[in-house]
Amino acid sequence: MVKYYYIDGISKQQCGPFPLNDLLSKKIRPETMVWRSGMPDWVNAGSVPELSFLFDTEIPVPEAGKPETVTTEPKPQPIASPQPATSYQQANYTQDNNARRWDDILPMPKNWLVESILLSIFCCSPISMAGIFYAAKVESLYYAKEYDRATQAAQNAKKWALAGILFLPACYVLLVIFGVIAASVFSSI
Secondary structure (H helix, E strand, O other): OOEEEEEOOOOOOEEEEEEHHHHHHHOOOOOOEEEEOOOOOOEEHHHOHHHHHHHOOEEEEEEOOEEEEEEOOOOOOOOOOOOOOOHHHHHHOOOOOOOOOOOOOOOOOOOOHHHHHHHHHHOOOOOHHHHHHHHHHHHHHHHOOOHHHHHHHHHHHHHHHHHHHHHHHHHHHHHHHHHHHHHHHHHHO
């Protein structure tokens, strides 16, 4: 089943995915930007032949006080000749090892940025700086549609944030051990 995304003209937000029959209620106009799996980029809805049914509407025209229904033909939109996809585009629009496709948009993984920053500030944990580094990469990789790399960066950020949490207790344990050793050495003198 083909599903389309579109950019809402008012909020400028991406909406979808919607099957073709649901697009009738979305007030899509020929200049609305649309995209579906397999398309190299966003295009005007008017340039997609399978969406032409969205623009075949009957418009009432008043004539001497009596409305009449007139069927209008959509204006033919020039269809851009397809450009060969670059190797980067081909890699992004093919199925990956998990059989996921771009029409199965995944939610952004938790980036652990807040936790890493708080650990750096309140616990003086230098280890959590690595967590901040990986957490900052999650959002940019996600919006670049590199979902696997975004998930990997999120896992690395989580690992370093948890290591930062363990850093402070480990420092206290080492401080107590060295304190006991120092106390025993100085008491024997």
